[in-house]
Amino acid sequence: MAEDPDQSSRRLPSEGRVAHPVALAIFGATGDLTRRKLVPALFSMAGRGLLPDRFAVVGFARRPWDDATFRSEMEAALAEFAPGADAEAVRAFCANLHYVRGDLGQPEDFRALGARLEAVAPGQGRVFYLATAPDLFTPIVEGLASAGLVRPPFEEPWSRVVIEKPFGHDLASARDLSAAVGRHLAESQIYRIDHYLGKETVQNLLSFRFANLIFEPLFNHRYVDHVQITAAEAVGMESGRGAYYDRAGALRDMVQNHLLQLLCFAAMEPPASLDPDAIRNEKVKVLQSVAPWTPETIRRHTVRAQYTGGSVDGRPAPGFREEDRVGPASTTETYVALRLMVNTWRWAGVPFFLRTGKRLARAVTEVAVQFRVPPLQLFETVACEGDVCDLTQAEPNRLVFRIQPDPSIRLTFSAKRPSLQMVVESVGMRFSYQETWDRHLPEAYERLLLDVMRGDATLFTRSDEVEAAWSIADPVLREWSAGRPPMAYYSAGAWGPREADALLAAPHRTWHNPSATRPMSVTGPGAGL
Ligand code: BG6
Numbered sequence: 346m347a348e349d350p351d352q353s354s355r356r357l358p359s360e361g362r363v364a365h366p367v368a369l370a371i372f373g374a375t376g377d378l379t380r381r382k383l384v385p386a387l388f389s390m391a392g393r394g395l396l397p398d399r400f401a402v403v404g405f406a407r408r409p410w411d412d413a414t415f416r417s418e419m420e421a422a423l424a425e426f427a428p429g430a431d432a433e434a435v436r437a438f439c440a441n442l443h444y445v446r447g448d449l450g451q452p453e454d455f456r457a458l459g460a461r462l463e464a465v466a467p468g469q470g471r472v473f474y475l476a477t478a479p480d481l482f483t484p485i486v487e488g489l490a491s492a493g494l495v496r497p498p499f500e501e502p503w504s505r506v507v508i509e510k511p512f513g514h515d516l517a518s519a520r521d522l523s524a525a526v527g528r529h530l531a532e533s534q535i536y537r538i539d540h541y542l543g544k545e546t547v548q549n550l551l552s553f554r555f556a557n558l559i560f561e562p563l564f565n566h567r568y569v570d571h572v573q574i575t576a577a578e579a580v581g582m583e584s585g586r587g588a589y590y591d592r593a594g595a596l597r598d599m600v601q602n603h604l605l606q607l608l609c610f611a612a613m614e615p616p617a618s619l620d621p622d623a624i625r626n627e628k629v630k631v632l633q634s635v636a637p638w639t640p641e642t643i644r645r646h647t648v649r650a651q652y653t654g655g656s657v658d659g660r661p662a663p664g665f666r667e668e669d670r671v672g673p674a675s676t677t678e679t680y681v682a683l684r685l686m687v688n689t690w691r692w693a694g695v696p697f698f699l700r701t702g703k704r705l706a707r708a709v710t711e712v713a714v715q716f717r718v719p720p721l722q723l724f725e726t727v728a729c730e731g732d733v734c735d736l737t738q739a740e741p742n743r744l745v746f747r748i749q750p751d752p753s754i755r756l757t758f759s760a761k762r763p764s765l766q767m768v769v770e771s772v773g774m775r776f777s778y779q780e781t782w783d784r785h786l787p788e789a790y791e792r793l794l795l796d797v798m799r800g801d802a803t804l805f806t807r808s809d810e811v812e813a814a815w816s817i818a819d820p821v822l823r824e825w826s827a828g829r830p831p832m833a834y835y836s837a838g839a840w841g842p843r844e845a846d847a848l849l850a851a852p853h854r855t856w857h858n859p860s861a862t863r864p865m866s867v868t869g870p871g872a873g874l
Pocket of ligand 1: 599
């Protein structure tokens with residue numbers, strides 16, 4: 346067969362395109378995020394040939410470090426967070442790391458940063474990464490602007506600013522922050538990070554829905570009973586996180602950003618293209634369509650809870666108030682469950698249940714779409730443990746997107762159980778990332794850093810999106826601060842408080858807990874099948 350002369354031009358590099366020459370300045374270079382996430386992600390990208398030949402990192406922070414200290418600290422970080430990495434590769438990578446000691450209140454320190462960037466990466470595009478406490482975001486952007494380090498879009502060298510979460514503490518502070526940074530930067534230069542959007546499996550929600558025809562026609566109120574979005578964590582307040590978390594709480598920490606982003610991907614309409622704004626426009630529409638809260642719906646459709654002592658994975662775990670750097674009388678929620686309605690033509694009447702919490706039974710993030718049961722129940726349904734079966738209620742079909750761990754997509758349906766009786770049992774089909782593609786799934790931060798360097802804002806949140814998300818969270822926070830509904834409690838290691846079960850209470854609706862075991866009792870005529 347003749348070779349296709351165009352074949353090579355149609356071939357996509359398997360890892361995607363390499364970024365343009367760039368210098369990355371990290372504010373908060375001595376902090377945890379830099380060690381745990383940013384430097385390991387950059388190192389991994391370097392190893393996979395994704396960084397441009399001309400690339401440099403300049404760390405900026407108050408500690409009296411120099412280049413040598415920064416390099417040896419980051420070598421130690423890589424030993425911890427990229428275990429087994431080749432020592433030579435680590436040294437070569439760290440040789441591109443530089444450090445400027447600086448104080449945010451000192452204009453000359455910003456000028457020193459500018460001079461260093463010019464020395465190590467002359468004329469290259471610049472990414473300023475704000476990995477600091479949120480109250481420093483505005484002073485940093487102002488300092489960059491006064492030192493002439495951020496230029497208007499389309500001026501060379503280009504400059505972009507990455508802002509970590511939390512973007513504001515509530516709607517008013519998010520608006521203030523947008524206005525403050527917007528005085529110096531165009532929206533196209535601001536990259537607000539939500540690391541959930543960098544997860545392969547979150548992006549796959551979009552591809553699964555819009556690259557296939559068979560499920561999308563069912564994604565609407567005619568076929569879907571409800572959707573559950575769960576981000577359960579087994580961790581508590583390790584590594585001194587209590588200080589931040591006790592001020593934030595689960596609603597601000599996880600729901601306002603990560604869970605609402607998952608909601609957007611699950612509920613949005615197909616975008617007209619993969620253009621960043623085409624996608625973000627559709628996401629904003631979802632957030633704006635969420636039914637406004639009333640005091641009554643907040644009381645009935647939100648649950649806030651805090652963990653008390655218990656055990657996770659067989660190990661004793663303290664209650665939240667006993668955790669390191671948490672107030673002994675803290676009233677911060679460590680668990681949230683919400684029932685939201687998305688008032689669009691497609692989703693009218695379909696509840697979306699969102700829940701997240703610390704110190705839950707296991708760490709798992711899933712989006713589960715539960716379909717309606719067939720209009721007529723022709724068959725008896727059994728649930729079996731080996732050969733021991735119980736008669737049970739008909740199991741609805743469920744499509745479950747497992748984001749982490751063991752990323753997969755599972756479809757459950759009823760099939761005739763082999764026996765002399767006409768009974769059905771719920772069975773499943775499963776697609777697993779690991780079994781299908783035996784390769785490294787890029788870490789969220791790798792994908793997001795690469796996108797900033799390439800100038801692709803698709804996976805970053807726009808200001809109107811952030812504000813729409815705060816508009817959902819704000820009224821809830823206000824009612825909660827007035828004690829409505831009251832705080833519920835759950836033991837560390839449980840799946841949450843009892844009050845959360847009442848949110849779903851309806852036939853065929855229970856929380857889909859991945860570790861739930863099947864009934865063990867031997868009762869009913871189905872037994873022994
Ligand atoms: C962060 C939150 O944004 O996300 C943490 O601040 C949370 O509290 C973390 O633990 C969860 O991220 P992941 O990627 O582990 O699901």
